[in-house]
Amino acid sequence: MARSLKNTRKHSYILNAILLMVSMIYEAGGLRTTELRITPRVAQKGRNVTMACLYQNHDYGVYSVKWYKGAQEFYRYSPLEYPNTRVLPVNGIKIDRLRSNETHVVLLHVGVALSGNYSCEVIQNAPSYPHSLSTARLDVVGVGGLRAIELRISPPVVQRGSDATLACLYELTDAPLYSVKWYRGRHEFYRYSPTETPATKIFPFAGINVDLARSNQSQVVLTRVSFGLSGNFSCEVTADAPSFATSIVSNTMEVVVLPPSSPSIQTSQHYYTPGDIMRANCSAGPSRPPAELSFFINDSPVTPGMYQVNPAEEGLFRSELYVQVQLWPAHYERGAPILRCEARVADLYRDDSVVALYFTNSDPKIERVTSPGSATKLHVCQLLFVSIVIVWANNK
Numbered sequence: 001m002a003r004s005l006k007n008t009r010k011h012s013y014i015l016n017a018i019l020l021m022v023s024m025i026y027e028a029g030g031l032r033t034t035e036l037r038i039t040p041r042v043a044q045k046g047r048n049v050t051m052a053c054l055y056q057n058h059d060y061g062v063y064s065v066k067w068y069k070g071a072q073e074f075y076r077y078s079p080l081e082y083p084n085t086r087v088l089p090v091n092g093i094k095i096d097r098l099r100s101n102e103t104h105v106v107l108l109h110v111g112v113a114l115s116g117n118y119s120c121e122v123i124q125n126a127p128s129y130p131h132s133l134s135t136a137r138l139d140v141v142g143v144g145g146l147r148a149i150e151l152r153i154s155p156p157v158v159q160r161g162s163d164a165t166l167a168c169l170y171e172l173t174d175a176p177l178y179s180v181k182w183y184r185g186r187h188e189f190y191r192y193s194p195t196e197t198p199a200t201k202i203f204p205f206a207g208i209n210v211d212l213a214r215s216n217q218s219q220v221v222l223t224r225v226s227f228g229l230s231g232n233f234s235c236e237v238t239a240d241a242p243s244f245a246t247s248i249v250s251n252t253m254e255v256v257v258l259p260p261s262s263p264s265i266q267t268s269q270h271y272y273t274p275g276d277i278m279r280a281n282c283s284a285g286p287s288r289p290p291a292e293l294s295f296f297i298n299d300s301p302v303t304p305g306m307y308q309v310n311p312a313e314e315g316l317f318r319s320e321l322y323v324q325v326q327l328w329p330a331h332y333e334r335g336a337p338i339l340r341c342e343a344r345v346a347d348l349y350r351d352d353s354v355v356a357l358y359f360t361n362s363d364p365k366i367e368r369v370t371s372p373g374s375a376t377k378l379h380v381c382q383l384l385f386v387s388i389v390i391v392w393a394n395n396k
């Protein structure tokens, strides 16, 4: 016992030197102050934490050092007892006994529940057992405590001049929210920070109009969206002290303009005879992105021919699809075949136009309407028609 007391004194000389300045400031009356140092102060879940109780020894030496989490004692060092260290069970606390001694306690694999105030109390061996206490806080943060999941833009494709809602989906389990920052590219345009007044802040950015009344900690509403806003948006979530962990997600917003009217169809002729080659054009726009076009005859898709996208005013596009189809008697089984052109822009827009491909013979006036160039073609077509009928009759 005498030896251990001597040891304690020897070590305390080193500590004395370290704490000389500190103690000169903090020393009050006959009581020596202590300091509790926790390393790391903010620990990740599963890590080991070292707590050092730095105290100045009185000539009489230490009677005991008691360690508390909150008000619960979990470890005691009493050099006059045997064994001189004692572990008191406290939920979640695992002590590395080999590395814990008169001045240090090592906690193993700390869990988030171990966050809180810790104290060490030093009781001296003097006749009056003077004691001093020091407290410090440990914060244990979960590794997956903060996770930004998705920046959801609705509608996913936004019409120029309309509103868009950007929602930042995140998970924050081990700390309160510190801030959510919104960026267009690298430029911050909106910030939500609950600890500040006001909690919302707007940073001007050309073309961005934030509707504050509809924006909060998880979403921001943009009104009268313009083309310039097409592109990358990000939200960055920051957890409050002690970790100030951040997580960021991005998404691309597409601003569109829809065609002002239904697609328009032009055909090479007004009237057709089975066997004729029907040529047709469908055009739509101006729009952005360009409309996708498809042709159908009696609702069966027609193999697309040339598809062209031409620039139009204000960064918009006009699109055109050209097809060429030979008409068969089968097309006329239920009367004049219906040619339909469908235009689509993303999932936002779908419109179509139809024309009936009337049969020449159904109306004698047609002959005069047929374009001049079609006379020779008619000859070829009639031949074709005859051969088709023959083939068809042979197969029966």
Ligand SMILES: *[C@@H]1O[C@H](CO)[C@@H](O)[C@H](O)[C@H]1NC(C)=O
Binding pocket: 046, 047, 048, 096, 108, 109
């Ligand atoms: C914590 O301490 C134990 C025992 O000394 C050791 O085996 C383990 O690797 C340490 N863990 C970390 C994360 O340092």
Ligand SMILES: *[C@@H]1O[C@H](CO)[C@@H](O)[C@H](O)[C@H]1NC(C)=O
Binding pocket: 011, 098, 099, 100, 101, 102, 103, 104, 106
């Ligand atoms: C007590 O343990 C700590 C960490 O395990 C070590 O750094 C320190 O030197 C030890 N102190 C004494 C007096 O043994």
Ligand SMILES: *[C@@H]1O[C@H](CO)[C@@H](O)[C@H](O)[C@H]1NC(C)=O
Binding pocket: 070, 116, 117, 135, 137
């Ligand atoms: C921890 O200590 C701080 C400062 O001394 C105090 O404000 C806080 O309430 C304490 N927390 C707990 C859980 O005791």
Ligand SMILES: *[C@@H]1O[C@H](CO)[C@@H](O)[C@H](O)[C@H]1NC(C)=O
Binding pocket: 214, 215, 216, 217, 218, 219
């Ligand atoms: C944010 O505002 C939207 C729309 O008003 C609402 O649905 C949502 O619950 C709000 N979120 C929070 C966290 O207040």
Ligand SMILES: *[C@@H]1O[C@H](CO)[C@@H](O)[C@H](O)[C@H]1NC(C)=O
Binding pocket: 185, 186, 232, 233, 234, 250, 251
């Ligand atoms: C969007 O912006 C974020 C943050 O500046 C960046 O990390 C990300 O790579 C960008 N994404 C695209 C598709 O440009």
Ligand SMILES: *[C@@H]1O[C@H](CO)[C@@H](O)[C@H](O)[C@H]1NC(C)=O
Binding pocket: 266, 267, 268, 279, 280, 281, 322
């Ligand atoms: C289709 O459009 C092209 C280019 O605009 C034009 O040259 C052609 O005559 C059109 N064809 C028909 C059948 O309308």
